[in-house]
Amino acid sequence: MRGVSQARLAVSGLFFLNGLIIGSWAPKIPVLMSRLQISESTMGLIVLCMGLGSVTMMPVFGGLTARYGSSFSVRLAAILSAPVMLLMSLAPTLWSVAAVVVLFGGTIGGMDVAMNANAVAVERARRRAIMSSCHGFWSLGGVAGAGLGGIGITLLGEIGHSVLLTLVVAAGLALIFPRLLHDAPSQEDRASTPLRLPRTPLPYVIGLVALCCMIPEGAILDWAAVYLQRELGASLSLAGWGFAACAGTMAVMRFLGDEIRQRFGAVRTLRVSAVIAIIGLTIAGLSSSPVMAIAGFAFAGLGLANMVPIAFSAAGNMPGLASGVGLSVVTTMGYSGILVAPGSIGWLAEHFSFSVIFVGLAALLLIPLLLSRLMKSADFG
The missing domain is CATH 1.20.1250.20 (MFS general substrate transporter like domains)
Structure with missing residues (x-):
């Protein structure tokens, strides 16, 4: 039972970190507009790239979760998402920023699917609902990311803020990963799980x-x-x-x-x-x-x-x-x-x-x- 309790804290931590990263995106937008010298309409297209990445990768990580378990797919998505904000800060041109934003949306979206699946697995193990409070931790992370992000950018600059965010996320993941609920399916279940969209309505x-x-x-x-x-x-x-x-x-x-x-x-x-x-x-x-x-x-x-x-x-x-x-x-x-x-x-x-x-x-x-x-x-x- 102690392991399940730790898993409950671990998945809550994932939601918080996901919200922290997404919240940090909000104060990043005016900085990118200023650095790239782009208009609101152009920035709107870059924001659309984030949505495109998310919608594209969510089904992919859903299939990975079904085949290999949420603990595997959320680790992969979280590791990929940790340095993306830093890559965005280092990208020198409009097109390179747009490409990183697509990656940002894809990794954050994939993490979203996988951590929700892990929360479901913890709910099953505990026989108690935890999903609402997990989303509450996501909200807290979003507030922290948006609120502290502007302060961090002001004090440390765009790159300094991104380095600090990457280190905080990496440290958080190092604490969380060993405590995640492991839910890899059996070989039989894996073989019988088709990587396609469901046919039931x-x-x-x-x-x-x-x-x-x-x-x-x-x-x-x-x-x-x-x-x-x-x-x-x-x-x-x-x-x-x-x-x-x-x-x-x-x-x-x-x-x-x-x-x-x-x-x-x-x-x-x-x-x-x-x-x-x-x-x-x-x-x-x-x-x-x-x-x-x-x-x-x-x-x-x-x-x-x-x-x-x-x-x-x-x-x-x-x-x-x-x-x-x-x-x-x-x-x-x-x-x-x-x-x-x-x-x-x-x-x-x-x-x-x-x-x-x-x-x-x-x-x-x-x-x-x-x-x-x-x-x-x-x-x-």
Whole structure:
């Protein structure tokens, strides 16, 4: 049991380090724009390269996880991702930076699939949910990476910050790797696991649930401040609280989510979460004041917090399907929501108000609510 407890801490550490690396990307963007002398539109294309790398490599690492186990694939992805930020800092030209960003997206995306699969393996061993708190550690890592990254770049310069980040990640991995849960499949299971997309529709339906849950997350991240400022007259300092309020309540609720799911079950938890998120987004969309909209985003965060972790647990425990294969489908579909949503919502905002858009996103969450019965495989009773 001590080994399983250590494995639980180890996989939480992986989520934290993954969030730390991704969070460190945020303050890197203006530095790259300045160094390369590029415009916002060009930087947008480079950001798209990150998404392209992730979507391409997530199915690959899903197949590796199914064939060799999550402990193998997460080690590979984590080792490859550790020096990528340093390589990005050393890349001298626009094209070399773009190539490294593709690698960055691929390794981080592959690590995402594999560490979620390892969390599922730990859940099975413990017979208790841990996925929500793992995503909570990811949120903490993201806050640390984004918050300390700007300070690090200011004090140490772009390369100095990247060297320090690489050393911190490498030290963290050295502590984590010996404590990871080893879940390599048997020779018979390995031979019988085809490296192809599943032919059953269930993973894709659960992927649709994850997609519908992550689109509102991406929308609040990218557009809440614009909505508060342009349509509700918020000051620039107040407008930033739209996403901050949502992210804060999400982080708190994710650390509470495992016990909630353990007590009430995945299906009921998802249903209640969906209703809360729908109410929160509706309040935000129909608000006449910035403060009320911010309160709506905070309430929506309480609901959104545990919906994606439940979908990931359900994907990793589908009967008759290797967890890496199911998770690769669901994570790819889910994270495509964050990649697709910003541009799509920006286009819609030219034809409709953000108020209408956020109410529409509330309606989108009716899909996970109606499909909530499919989350039964996320239970560990």
